[in-house]
Amino acid sequence: xxxxxxxxxxxxxxxxxxxxxxxxxxxxxxxxxxxxxxxxxxxxxxxxxxxxxxxxxxxxxxxxxxxxxxxxxxxxxxxxxxxxxxxxxxxxxxxxxxxxxxxxxxxxxxxxxxxxxxxxxxxxxxxxxxxxxxxxxxxxxxxxxxxxxxxxxxxxxxxxxxxxxxxxxxxxxxxxxxxxxxxxxxxxxxxxxxxxxxxxxxxxxxxxxxxxxxxxxxxxxxxxxxxxxxxxxxxx
Amino acid sequence: xxxxxxxxxxxxxxxxxxxxxxxxxxxxxxxxxxxxxxxxxxxxxxxxxxxxxxxxxxxxxxxxxxxxxxxxxxxxxxxxxxxxxxxxxxxxxxxxxxxxxxxxxxxxxxxxxxxxxxxxxxxxxxxxxxxxxxxxxxxxxxxxxxxxxxxxxxxxxxxxxxxxxxxxxxxxxxxxxxxxxxxxxxxxxxxxxxxxxxxxxxxxxxxxxxxxxxxxxxxxxxxxxxxxxxxxxxxxxxxxxxxxxxxxxxxxxxxxxxxxxxxxxxxxxxxxxxxxxxxxxxxxxxxxxxxxxxxxxxxxxxxxxxxxxxxxxxxxxxxxxxxxxxxxxxxxxxxxxxxxxxxxxxxxxxxxxxxxxxxxxxxxxxxxxxxxxxxxxxxxxxxxxxxxx
Ligand SMILES: Nc1ncnc2c1ncn2[C@@H]1O[C@H](COP(=O)(O)OP(=O)(O)OP(=O)(O)O)[C@@H](O)[C@H]1O
Ligand SMILES: [Mg+2]
Numbered sequence: 001x002x003x004x005x006x007x008x009x010x011x012x013x014x015x016x017x018x019x020x021x022x023x024x025x026x027x028x029x030x031x032x033x034x035x036x037x038x039x040x041x042x043x044x045x046x047x048x049x050x051x052x053x054x055x056x057x058x059x060x061x062x063x064x065x066x067x068x069x070x071x072x073x074x075x076x077x078x079x080x081x082x083x084x085x086x087x088x089x090x091x092x093x094x095x096x097x098x099x100x101x102x103x104x105x106x107x108x109x110x111x112x113x114x115x116x117x118x119x120x121x122x123x124x125x126x127x128x129x130x131x132x133x134x135x136x137x138x139x140x141x142x143x144x145x146x147x148x149x150x151x152x153x154x155x156x157x158x159x160x161x162x163x164x165x166x167x168x169x170x171x172x173x174x175x176x177x178x179x180x181x182x183x184x185x186x187x188x189x190x191x192x193x194x195x196x197x198x199x200x201x202x203x204x205x206x207x208x209x210x211x212x213x214x215x216x217x218x219x220x221x222x223x224x225x226x227x228x229x230x231x232x233x234x235x236x
Numbered sequence: 237x238x239x240x241x242x243x244x245x246x247x248x249x250x251x252x253x254x255x256x257x258x259x260x261x262x263x264x265x266x267x268x269x270x271x272x273x274x275x276x277x278x279x280x281x282x283x284x285x286x287x288x289x290x291x292x293x294x295x296x297x298x299x300x301x302x303x304x305x306x307x308x309x310x311x312x313x314x315x316x317x318x319x320x321x322x323x324x325x326x327x328x329x330x331x332x333x334x335x336x337x338x339x340x341x342x343x344x345x346x347x348x349x350x351x352x353x354x355x356x357x358x359x360x361x362x363x364x365x366x367x368x369x370x371x372x373x374x375x376x377x378x379x380x381x382x383x384x385x386x387x388x389x390x391x392x393x394x395x396x397x398x399x400x401x402x403x404x405x406x407x408x409x410x411x412x413x414x415x416x417x418x419x420x421x422x423x424x425x426x427x428x429x430x431x432x433x434x435x436x437x438x439x440x441x442x443x444x445x446x447x448x449x450x451x452x453x454x455x456x457x458x459x460x461x462x463x464x465x466x467x468x469x470x471x472x473x474x475x476x477x478x479x480x481x482x483x484x485x486x487x488x489x490x491x492x493x494x495x496x497x498x499x500x501x502x503x504x505x506x507x508x509x510x511x512x513x514x515x516x517x518x519x520x521x522x523x524x525x526x527x528x529x530x531x532x533x534x535x536x537x538x539x540x541x542x543x544x545x546x547x548x549x550x551x552x553x554x555x556x557x558x559x560x561x562x563x564x565x566x567x568x569x570x571x572x573x574x575x576x577x578x579x580x581x582x583x584x585x586x587x588x589x590x591x592x593x594x595x596x597x598x599x600x601x602x603x604x605x606x607x608x609x610x611x612x613x614x615x616x617x618x619x620x621x622x623x624x625x
Contacts, residue, residue: 090522115238
């Protein structure tokens with residue numbers, strides 16, 4: 001089993017006005033390929049920041065991130081760009097679509113710098129949108145879509161280049177029970193195709209789903225002991 | 237290549253999405269470039285026209301001053317100059333000309349007597365004046381009076397009753413700014429119209445075998461003729477060019493702050509990249525656009541806006557200067573006879589000049605709009621998507 005994603009003493013500090021704040025505090029973890037992993041924790045605990053660091057969207061203050069054994073921390077812009085484009089599918093918590101472009105245009109956006117979309121790419125994009133239950137909405141402006149539709153549109157876009165690692169921030173945030181269950185099934189299916197998937201979430205519908213291979217918990221920027229027993233779902 | 241085509245397609249979409257803002261910037265740009273290029277076109281046209289006309293001027297002009305005022309040059313002066321036996325001298329021609337106020341056009345015209353084919357200007361229609369009652373008129377007068385070849389005009393000299401004169405020729409508009417107000421006729425008729433009864437002349441036109449000797453010849457003539465004033469063509473040309481440069485330069489100085497204001501405005505609008513635009517850059521970077529992809533798109537966008545705006549401005553400037561005769565600007569640039577204000581300028585356009593204007597406007601504009609995008613594109617996508625500065 002190869003390691004898809006590993007971090008070593010990964011730290012991110014922000015200077016917010018006068019105060020310094022440690023968003024991610026010396027996090028070391030390792031995730032094998034083909035795993036579906038959830039990262040949970042209270043709001044402000046650093047989930048989004050850790051995900052961004054892992055996906056090369058944020059530069060760390062110190063520590064290292066390795067994708068398939070290669071460090072991405074000291075990459076130059078061009079390489080980091082290739083990485084974002086080819087290897088990683090990243091879905092932000094929100095605002096990840098350009099509001100006044102159509103859904104399809106948004107999905108095809110990653111292809112523009114390499115020459116735009118041909119017929120094959122368009123068909124792939126339409127198929128992905130259909131897989132995420134968005135058929136018929138391709139031509140709608142992103143600003144006219146619901147929060148859940150936008151979130152799923154961004155997920156479809158992340159898969160356009162068939163990345164080996166998928167990093168998703170709150171993938172079930174705007175969804176009702178049925179929608180959330182669908183997304184979890186989708187993610188499990190993508191995992192079964194061999195992809196490594198990391199989700200930041202505070203949604204127990206995702207974090208506690210039995211198809212999730214492992215759940216890590218963050219508090220105040222620190223990762224709880226990964227070998228500790230998995231917390232039980234609270235009885236409702 | 238494929239990359240740039242795809243980027244350009246994306247940019248066209250972006251231009252359309254931000255059409256309100258882009259239209260405003262394009263129009264502002266067009267207005268400023270229009271004003272600026274109009275001044276440039278008019279002064280350049282005048283300069284070109286003067287250059288064409290200067291060829292017909294004599295190398296030296298001899299005038300006579302009495303008590304500081306120009307007086308008539310006596311015929312004896314010609315013999316005195318000839319007696320000097322100056323080696324470079326080719327010919328001496330006495331001229332009769334002067335200004336005549338014409339009430340019907342509320343302005344002065346220039347009466348020139350005895351001038352034939354050596355008269356300033358080129359005939360547009362008809363022939364040169366030969367008979368006592370014949371005249372050739374400048375384009376400006378013809379235009380103002382609606383006169384054509386075959387028409388008759390009544391002109392009155394000081395204290396004389398009007399004479400009916402037949403228009404036999406009209407001067408071409410090609411040298412309009414300087415020949416627009418000319419009336420060419422025979423020497424006798426000119427003397428009558430100008431009230432020149434004495435046997436003197438207005439001035440002497442001296443042609444030289446070698447024009448570069450003008451200085452030496454002028455000195456010799458001035459020494460032989462007390463009270464003579466000598467005008468050197470090359471000096472006149474230089475003065476003329478300087479005058480136009482000064483006038484155009486003045487207008488340029490007035491417009492420079494306006495131009496700066498536009499740049500500042502553009503800077504302000506573009507440095508304050510809206511939150512939406514910062515987010516958009518964040519999205520692009522997150523999905524795998526490199527900093528240079530973002531910048532290339534930005535460059536295309538502002539180059540298109542700048543080029544369209546500046547080209548529109550050049551068209552506006554051209555139409556203002558050459559179709560409408562530069563209303564509002566002509567007074568400042570011509571600044572003399574009221575006749576000139578109504579003349580139509582012949583276009584004198586230089587392709588290199590047009591390119592220079594385009595470059596001078598578009599290049600800084602693109603620079604100004606790329607810098608803020610560049611600063612944003614250097615940030616982490618996460619930072620851009622979270623919003624704020
Ligand atoms: N660019 C930034 N500048 C300053 N502080 C930041 C910045 N980004 C994040 N933070 C801070 O870092 C901490 C962790 O933020 P993060 O977004 O990672 O939390 P989160 O666990 O994703 O929370 P949520 O569940 O609400 O999304 C927060 O306290 C946040 O205020
Ligand atoms: Mg978050």
